[in-house]
Amino acid sequence: MAAGLAILAMVGLSGCNATANAGGKATATRSAAAAPATSSTPTPTTPAVSWVTDPKDESTAVPVSTRVTAKTEHGDLTSVSMTYKSKKGNVVPAEGWLESGVWTAKDLLEPGVTYTLKMNATDEAGDKTTREQTFTTQDLTLDDQIAVTVTPGDGQVVGIGMPVIVTFDLPVKDRATFEKHMKVTSSPAQAGSWYWLSDREVHWRPKSYWQPGTKVHVEANLNGVPAGNGRYGQWTRTSDFTVGRSVIAKVNLKTDMMDVYISGKKVRTIPVTGGRPGLETRSGVKVIMAKVTNIVMKAETIGFRKGDKNWYEDTPVKYALQLTHSGEFLHTAPWSVASQGRANVSHGCTGMSDANGAWVYQNFKIGDVVETTGTKKPMTMGNGYADWNLGWASYQKGSAL
Numbered sequence: 547m548a549a550g551l552a553i554l555a556m557v558g559l560s561g562c563n564a565t566a567n568a569g570g571k572a573t574a575t576r577s578a579a580a581a582p583a584t585s586s587t588p589t590p591t592t593p594a595v596s597w598v599t600d601p602k603d604e605s606t607a608v609p610v611s612t613r614v615t616a617k618t619e620h621g622d623l624t625s626v627s628m629t630y631k632s633k634k635g636n637v638v639p640a641e642g643w644l645e646s647g648v649w650t651a652k653d654l655l656e657p658g659v660t661y662t663l664k665m666n667a668t669d670e671a672g673d674k675t676t677r678e679q680t681f682t683t684q685d686l687t688l689d690d691q692i693a694v695t696v697t698p699g700d701g702q703v704v705g706i707g708m709p710v711i712v713t714f715d716l717p718v719k720d721r722a723t724f725e726k727h728m729k730v731t732s733s734p735a736q737a738g739s740w741y742w743l744s745d746r747e748v749h750w751r752p753k754s755y756w757q758p759g760t761k762v763h764v765e766a767n768l769n770g771v772p773a774g775n776g777r778y779g780q781w782t783r784t785s786d787f788t789v790g791r792s793v794i795a796k797v798n799l800k801t802d803m804m805d806v807y808i809s810g811k812k813v814r815t816i817p818v819t820g821g822r823p824g825l826e827t828r829s830g831v832k833v834i835m836a837k838v839t840n841i842v843m844k845a846e847t848i849g850f851r852k853g854d855k856n857w858y859e860d861t862p863v864k865y866a867l868q869l870t871h872s873g874e875f876l877h878t879a880p881w882s883v884a885s886q887g888r889a890n891v892s893h894g895c896t897g898m899s900d901a902n903g904a905w906v907y908q909n910f911k912i913g914d915v916v917e918t919t920g921t922k923k924p925m926t927m928g929n930g931y932a933d934w935n936l937g938w939a940s941y942q943k944g945s946a947l
Contacts, residue, residue: 592671595621599663603679610683610770610778614642614651614663621667621675623647630661653782654770657686691780692716694768698787698913706757706792707833708913709933710750710764712783717745719774721946724748727767727779732760741936741944743928751933751941755915756789758809793910795876797896799827799920802887804896808909816902817887819879820921821894825856827874828894830925831934832916834876836868837907848873848893856893864900865907869916870930876916878903 596619601608616626626649628640640661641652655661663679697711698704710730718724725740725748736752743749756762763786768779797804799820806814820827843861850857866877872894879886879897886898896918898906915934925935933941 592669592673593620595619595667595669595675595677597665597667597677597679599665599679601681603681605681607684608655608681610655610657610686611772612655612683612770614640614655614661616649616663616665617647618665618667621669623649623665623667625666627664628661630656630659632656632659653767655683656769657683657691657778659683686778689716690777692718692768692773692777694766694779694781694783696764696766696783696785698785700785700787702787703790703911704787705834705911705913705915706755706789706794707831707915707931707934708756708789709833709931710762711931712748712750712764712766714746714773716773716777717775719745719777720772721745721748723772723774724768724779725946727771729765729767730762732756732762734760736760739938739942739945740947741933741941742946743944749931749933753938755792755934758789758792760789762787762789789913790911793914795906795910795914795916797827797916797918797920799829799890799918801920802890804898806906806909814905816898816906819882819886819888819892819897820890820918821923822891825892825894826921826923827890827892827896827918828870828923828925828929829918829921830932832869832874832918832925833931833934834867834869834910834912834914834916835930836912837910838866838868839907840864841866843877845893858893865903867907867910868930869896870925870932872929874930876903876906876910 597616598619599616600614601612614628617623623644626642626644628642628651629637630640632638642649643652660680660682665677666674668674693715695713698708712728721742728740730738730750734757736757738750738752741749764784766783769782771779773779791809792807794807795804796807797818802818802820804816804818805812806816841863843863845857864878866875868875875895877895877897878900879892880900882891882897883899885891925932927936
C-alpha cells in the first residue's frame with residue numbers, strides 16, 4: 547500500500563513544478579510542455595504568385611504571329627526579360643513593355659527557335675519571387691516567308707515626287723493585314739495613302755507633292771505577320787529619309803522645250819526632242835527613278851531587232867535619268883542636236899545636248915518630277931513611279947483598308 551502511494555505521488559508531481567512559498571507550502575504551475583495547442587486566431591497564409599503567360603510554359607510549334615504576354619495573379623509583376631537563341635547560337639534580346647501589370651512583347655516571333663522568359667514579381671506579402679519559362683516556335687522554310695524591301699533607303703535625300711515603295715519577293719494574299727502593320731509618318735505631317743500595284747508591290751504617297759525639307763519615317767513591321775496562304779512576313783524594315791529641294795521639269799513636246807524650276811523659280815530652258823510619230827513619248831507626271839552615266843542603249847531593250855524599221859546600233863550615252871520601266875529616259879543625245887527645240891525624232895526618250903544633259907544630271911536627283919505634255923500617249927500606273935497620274939480619290943481606292 548505504501549509503495550502504491552509512492553507511485554501515485556510521483557505521477558501527480560510529474561506534470562507540475564513545485565515551488566516553496568513564504569509559508570513553506572508547495573504550489574504547482576502548468577509547464578509549457580503541457581500547454582494547449584489550439585489558438586483562437588489562426589495564422590494567415592500568403593497565396594503563391596500565379597504566372598499567366600501566352601504562350602504557356604514549354605509550348606512547342608508556337609505560331610510566329612503570336613505576340614507574347616505575361617502577367618501575374620496574387621502578386622505584382624515587376625520586370626520581364628525575353629531572349630532567344632538564334633540559329634547561329636547568338637542570344638538575342640526581345641524588347642517589350644510593362645503596363646498596368648501586363649508585359650507585352652514589342653515584336654512577333656522568329657521561326658524555329660527557343661525563347662526564354664524570365665519574370666520577377668512580389669507576392670501579396672511583399673516578398674520577391676522569380677519564374678523562368680521556355681517555348682519553341684514553329685519551323686518555316688524560305689518559301690513560307692516573304693522578304694520585305696523599303697525604298698527610299700535609310701538616309702537618302704529624294705525629290706518631292708518620290709513615293710514610298712514596299713516590295714515583296716512572294717505574293718501577299720492578305721493585303722489588309724499587311725497594310726495594318728505598315729506606317730508612314732513625317733515632319734511636317736502630310737496626309738497620304740497606300741496604293742497596291744500588285745500582290746508584290748505597294749506604294750504610299752502624300753496627297754500633294756512632299757514639302758521640301760520633310761523628314762519621313764517608314765515602318766514595315768511585318769516580321770511574323772500572316773500574309774495568307776500559310777506565309778508570313780520575314781522581316782521588319784524601317785527607313786528614315788529626307789525630302790530635298792523642289793525640282794520640277796516641265797517638258798512641252800509641242801514646242802520641244804523643257805523649263806526647269808528649282809524651289810519654285812524657273813532657272814533654265816532646255817531645247818529637247820521627244821518620240822517620233824509611232825514612238826511618242828508619254829504625257830503625264832513622271833518621277834526620276836535612277837541616274838546613270840556612260841551606258842549603252844540597245845534597240846533590243848525596247849523590242850526592236852536588227853532589220854526592223856526602228857532598229858538602231860548600240861549607242862553610248864553619257865548622262866541618263868530613268869523615268870519609266872518601259873525605257874523612257876531624260877538623256878544626252880548629241881546626234882539629234884539639230885532637231886532639239888524643233889522636232890520629235892527619238893525612239894521615245896527626251897533627248898538634249900551633252901552640255902544640257904550634264905547640267906540636268908548635276909541638278910536632278912531621284913524623286914524629282916518631270917511633267918510632260920504635248921502627246922496623246924498617257925502614263926500608266928505601274929510604269930515607273932507613276933503615282934501622281936491618279937487623282938487623290940482614285941489613289942485612295944488602291945488601299946486594302
